[in-house]
Amino acid sequence: MTALDRRDFGIALAAMTVVVLSSNILVQYPFEAWGLQDYFTWGAFTYPFAFLVTELANRRFGPKGARRVVYVGFVLAVVLSVVLATPRIAIASGTAFLTAQLLDISIFSRLRDRAWWLPPFASSTISAAVDTMLFFSIAFYCGALPGTDHTISGILSAFGIPDECVALPWVTLAIADYGVKLTLSVISIIPYGAMLRFMRPLTIQRRTA
Template sequence: MSALRSDDRSPMLLAVAAMALVVVASNILVQHPIQAFGLQDWLTWGAFTYPFAFLVTDLANRRFGPAGARRVVYAGFALAVALSIYFATPRIAIASGVAFLSAQLLDVAIFNGLRAKAWWIAPLTSSVLASALDTAIFFSLAFHCGPVLGDTTITGMLGVVGIADDCIALPWQTLALADWTVKLAVAAVALVPYGALVSRMRRWEDVHGAA
């Protein structure tokens, strides 16, 4: 898919906006552990919003194909990182950007390889595997305050380029484990709106194709 049809432009802009909204909201909420029931060392509010980024990617892949889905990922990535630097912190924006780009491109590749299977296999498999990669990269970069390269910390690297940013020390290993568990649950639940929206897409395509 080298060029967008005119009737694809608005849906793609909507997908990019939805992607950026989900990621920015998640980058704000991930800084706030859930205090109830002793979950502060295990879970942040961002765990409940970020998995919907994979829903957006998978719907874009189904509608526009892998090339179009990658366009949504790249545009959403740029917009989300820029907004996250302002609304969250530079460190979280960078960690989110690296994790987001790696995981979403993996999601596109896995989804495209499985798109001919039963309707639920591609979105579920791609979300499970890509969210594991996303979780590992994001939490280790965002909340690990110790050295990452020799004696160099991420905060120190940011300082070299003139960005003042303190590390928020959180128990990132337990947060990552609980976050991925929630992502698995949300990925399963998201199959319901995914199936409904894909059904609507197919009906629209049938009508559009007949017109």
């Protein structure tokens, strides 16, 4: 990488870390305006931008470089979230983030040569559904796991991780959260398209998956 490539990679990494960390904190606070506290958290409005960062990194650096952004951002965000959020939120976020972002990269790469708007829209739409399902079920499900007598809190406690489940209406939150992600996926196509005009490919671009 040239100095310019390293600079851009650092910007992508910083953006990913800020988006995920702020979302992990804000997801603990219901959005109470207009009586919507049972449907949204503040994190619903910040986390979808993680997909925009991943897709721009994929376009700029290729899938290999985008995975580096995801892996390093994952480690930094989870470590900071353990301190600034809760261990359970950090685990839920880390599991959902890594699974969904790698899926996003894979789908985007397969569609890279199609119409410019299709890769970011299709990849974020599908991966956001996976992300939402994993995050909210792990973070806020307080009952026994299906077919067992064990709860997530009990399992964490067995590994020495203290946990007190926050009993939020996670199903309705998840549905509403996904709706926000879909909306922002459409809206983010505009800045994505605008930023493509100023992006150049990696100096030595490897597009291998």
